[in-house]
Amino acid sequence: MKALSTRHLLGIKDLTENDIQLIFETADNFKEVINRPIKKVPSLRDITVANLFFESSTRTRVSFELAERRLSADIVNFTASSSSVSKGETLLDTVNNILAMKVDMVVMRHPAPGACAFLSRHIPANIINAGDGTHEHPTQALLDAYSIRERLGDVAGKKIAIIGDILHSRVALSNVFCLQKLGAHVRVCGPPTLIPKHYAALGVEVSHNVRQTLEWCDVANVLRIQLERQDIRYFPSLREYHQYFGITRQMLDALQRDIVVMHPGPINRGVELTSDVADSRQSIILQQVENGVAIRMAVLYLLAAERT
Amino acid sequence: MNTTKGKLLLSGERFRLTLERLCHQVLEDWEGFANACLVGIQPRGVPLADRIYQRLSALTGRSDIPYGRLDITFYRDDFRLRETPLAPYPNEMNFLISGQKVLLIDDVLYTGRTIQAALAALQHYGRPERVELMTLVDRRFNRHLPIQADYVGLAVDALDEAYVKVHWQETHGQDEILFFEKR
Numbered sequence: 001m002k003a004l005s006t007r008h009l010l011g012i013k014d015l016t017e018n019d020i021q022l023i024f025e026t027a028d029n030f031k032e033v034i035n036r037p038i039k040k041v042p043s044l045r046d047i048t049v050a051n052l053f054f055e056s057s058t059r060t061r062v063s064f065e066l067a068e069r070r071l072s073a074d075i076v077n078f079t080a081s082s083s084s085v086s087k088g089e090t091l092l093d094t095v096n097n098i099l100a101m102k103v104d105m106v107v108m109r110h111p112a113p114g115a116c117a118f119l120s121r122h123i124p125a126n127i128i129n130a131g132d133g134t135h136e137h138p139t140q141a142l143l144d145a146y147s148i149r150e151r152l153g154d155v156a157g158k159k160i161a162i163i164g165d166i167l168h169s170r171v172a173l174s175n176v177f178c179l180q181k182l183g184a185h186v187r188v189c190g191p192p193t194l195i196p197k198h199y200a201a202l203g204v205e206v207s208h209n210v211r212q213t214l215e216w217c218d219v220a221n222v223l224r225i226q227l228e229r230q231d232i233r234y235f236p237s238l239r240e241y242h243q244y245f246g247i248t249r250q251m252l253d254a255l256q257r258d259i260v261v262m263h264p265g266p267i268n269r270g271v272e273l274t275s276d277v278a279d280s281r282q283s284i285i286l287q288q289v290e291n292g293v294a295i296r297m298a299v300l301y302l303l304a305a306e307r308t
Numbered sequence: 309m310n311t312t313k314g315k316l317l318l319s320g321e322r323f324r325l326t327l328e329r330l331c332h333q334v335l336e337d338w339e340g341f342a343n344a345c346l347v348g349i350q351p352r353g354v355p356l357a358d359r360i361y362q363r364l365s366a367l368t369g370r371s372d373i374p375y376g377r378l379d380i381t382f383y384r385d386d387f388r389l390r391e392t393p394l395a396p397y398p399n400e401m402n403f404l405i406s407g408q409k410v411l412l413i414d415d416v417l418y419t420g421r422t423i424q425a426a427l428a429a430l431q432h433y434g435r436p437e438r439v440e441l442m443t444l445v446d447r448r449f450n451r452h453l454p455i456q457a458d459y460v461g462l463a464v465d466a467l468d469e470a471y472v473k474v475h476w477q478e479t480h481g482q483d484e485i486l487f488f489e490k491r
Contacts, residue, residue, distance in 0.1 A: 003392040029379070029396040037404070038432040041382035071382075301382075305393030 004302050008120045008127040011136035012177035020181060024146055026298035027291070034070060034293055044073035047304050050098050052108040053130070054080040054091075054115075059265050059289065060130050060140070064107050067296035073304075076103060091115065092122055099123055105304060108132075126303045134168050134229065140264050141174035143295040145182055147288045148219055151260055156183030161213045163189045163245065164223030164272050167196050168230065171223060171264045176202055189213040190245060193234040210245050214255060221262040222247060222272050242271050249276045258282055265289070314473065314486035318462055323483045326461045327356075330442060331363045333459050334411060343437070344409035345374035349426050350381075350397035353414035355476040356444050360413060374408075376401035376433075383425040406434030415474045417443040420455035445472050445485060 004019050012020075033041055049068045053061055061077075068075050076098065095106065105126045108116055113135035120127045131137040149155050160179050166172045166188050179186050180203065187205035188195055200206055207213045214220060225241060235241050252259070261273070261283045269275050278285060318326065338344055341364055348357025354377050361375045379399035387394070412426055423441060430439065442459040449465055462485060464472055471488040475481075 026393075026396065029381070029399065032399050033382070036401075036432065040432070042428065043382040043387055046388070302393055305388060305390075 003305065007303065007306055008116070008129075009138050009299055009303065010116050010120060010127065010129050012138045012141050012174045012181070013136070015138075015178075015181070017181045020142065020145070020178065023142055023295065023298045023302065024149060026302060027146055027294040030070075030297040030301070031291070031294040033297070034290075040070050040072060042072045043301055044068070044071040044304055047071075047104045048074040048076065048102065049105045049107060049300070050076045050078060050103045050125075051130075052078045052095065052098070052106060052110075054108070054110045055131070057109055057130070059292070060109065060137075063289070063292040064128075064130060064139075064296050067293050067300055068107075070293070071297055071300055071304075073105075073300070076101070091119070095119060095123060099125060105300070126306065128299060128303065131170050133170065134173075135170055136174045136177075137170040137264075138174050138178075139292070139296055139299060140171050141178035142299070143288055143292040144171075144175055144221060144262060144264065145178045145184075146295055147262065147284050147291050148184075148260070150287070150291065151284055152218065155179065157185075158219060159185045159187070159217045160219045160221060161187045161189055161207075161217035162221045162223065163210060163213065163247070165194045165225045166190050166199065166223070167194045167234070168226040169223050175221060176204055180204075187213060187216065191235050191241070210247065211251060211254075214247070214251060214259065217259055219260040219262060220247065221264075223264065224266060224268055225271055238268075238271050246270075246272055246274065247277050248274045249280070252277060252280070252282065260284055262288060314488045317464065317472070317485040317487050319482065319484035323485070326444070327359055327363065330444075330459050330461060331360060331367060334360075334364070334440075334442070335367060337440075337458075338409060341368050341370065341373060343407070344411065345376065345403065345405060346411050346413065347376045347378050347401070347405075347426075347430065349412065349414045349422060350377055350379040350399070352416070352474070355478060356415050356442075356474070357413040358478075360411075360442070374403045376403065378426060378429055380422065380425040380429050383429045385421060385425065401433055404434040405430065405436045407437050408434075410436045410439040411442055412439055413442045415443065416445040416447065416472055417441070417455070417457050417460075418447045418450050418472075420451050420453035423455050424453055444474055447472060 002022050005016050006014050107128045107130050109130040111133050113133035115132045116127050116129040145155050162172050176186050188199055189207040263285050267278055346361050348354040377400040379397045381394045381396040440458040443457045444461040446457050446460040446463045448463055469490055471491045473486045475484045477483050
């Protein structure tokens with residue numbers, strides 16, 4: 001069997017198309033595992049994984065933890081708020097201390113872009129990026145593309161729109177890399193203040209018109225407005241944002257065909273999506289969450305398979 | 309001996325008779341096939357298990373014999389010892405084996421490690437009444453674990469370097485067991 005071309009998952013940018021396909025094929029098997037009566041296999045029984053979350057997270061942390069447990073790995077959990085980070089310890093010191101306790105893999109979320117890449121140059125464990133600032137969130141992009149593949153059969157040739165706060169979104173950047181590698185057409189859509197100029201250089205279309213984008217696309221991946229990262233005001237009010245860029249039932253009903261609606265969560269209901277869109281049959285938001293566990297199991301399994 | 313082609317150990321009518329004998333042995337020992345199920349080990353045990361399933365269904369006149377295909381990739385003990393990760397195969401087990409007799413089927417019994425992994429994987433589907441093992445080929449002198457087959461098509465005594473391969477009509481054009489002196 002093929003192996004991954006990398007020993008860390010720092011970002012989708014470093015992966016090849018073959019890597020992504022290998023992760024998807026492996027995830028197919030794990031999806032079967034997590035639907036069994038007993039959802040656990042012993043593959044990673046000799047591996048210890050440290051989950052280092054220097055930034056708040058519910059879905060990703062729980063999803064990784066479940067994936068690790070279902071592969072029988074031992075787990076160490078660490079959240080910045082309850083640790084020595086608040087006492088002034090550096091990232092490298094924190095991690096080295098944890099590694100001294102013989103940890104094989106590190107899953108890390110950190111507010112600084114590049115934190116995982118930095119770590120990978122200094123410590124011997126396999127590193128999985130669970131989100132580094134506004135840079136990348138590779139497992140989210142993988143599970144998004146996997147969910148599209150599951151719903152539409154293939155990703156290649158499909159038109160995917162990423163709508164919302166592109167500027168602050170690591171999900172957007174990872175999604176663009178991942179979808180492009182798989183041969184999809186990608187368009188980003190949002191207010192001009194929330195789409196960085198350099199996105200045009202990535203080879204994606206840029207639009208500021210949601211209605212027209214919805215007519216164009218097969219899949220709309222809607223992102224949250226990340227108010228906690230916004231140091232200045234990028235738009236007048238949430239109400240105005242919703243009126244110009246929020247997606248409603250009426251907008252979907254006005255289209256000639258069914259499009260697929262995705263959201264990486266957490267949803268701000270009534271801002272980027274109304275509730276009747278989020279809970280509709282066109283939405284695959286909860287399938288994304290289910291697939292997240294299978295994708296993370298596949299990534300952990302393939303990275304841990306490295307010969308010791 | 310032609311090392312590229314391999315030496316023919318079993319084919320044609322004798323091959324068919326061997327499968328027939330295996331089926332009748334099971335039926336004799338298990339007094340029919342009541343409260344019992346078949347489990348083929350992915351990938352190479354499945355062609356044999358398919359045949360045994362067809363013959364047992366015909367011989368017993370039943371069409372409801374539970375038959376599963378078990379993938380053992382995630383249960384193997386050589387994870388992290390190989391150059392590349394092992395490719396998993398589809399796992400199709402849509403019944404529980406609690407209280408049932410399980411006939412576990414693989415093509416070649418060699419070190420016994422595959423069977424050990426399969427037994428670990430089977431535990432997830434309940435507590436069977438008993439598990440018996442059927443293999444088409446038993447390489448008796450190469451075991452790493454204390455595991456023996458209950459139903460054996462052909463016993464082959466060979467050195468560790470040797471390699472035994474089973475070909476199937478469906479995939480290779482004919483049913484045959486081939487012996488290679490070197491891998």
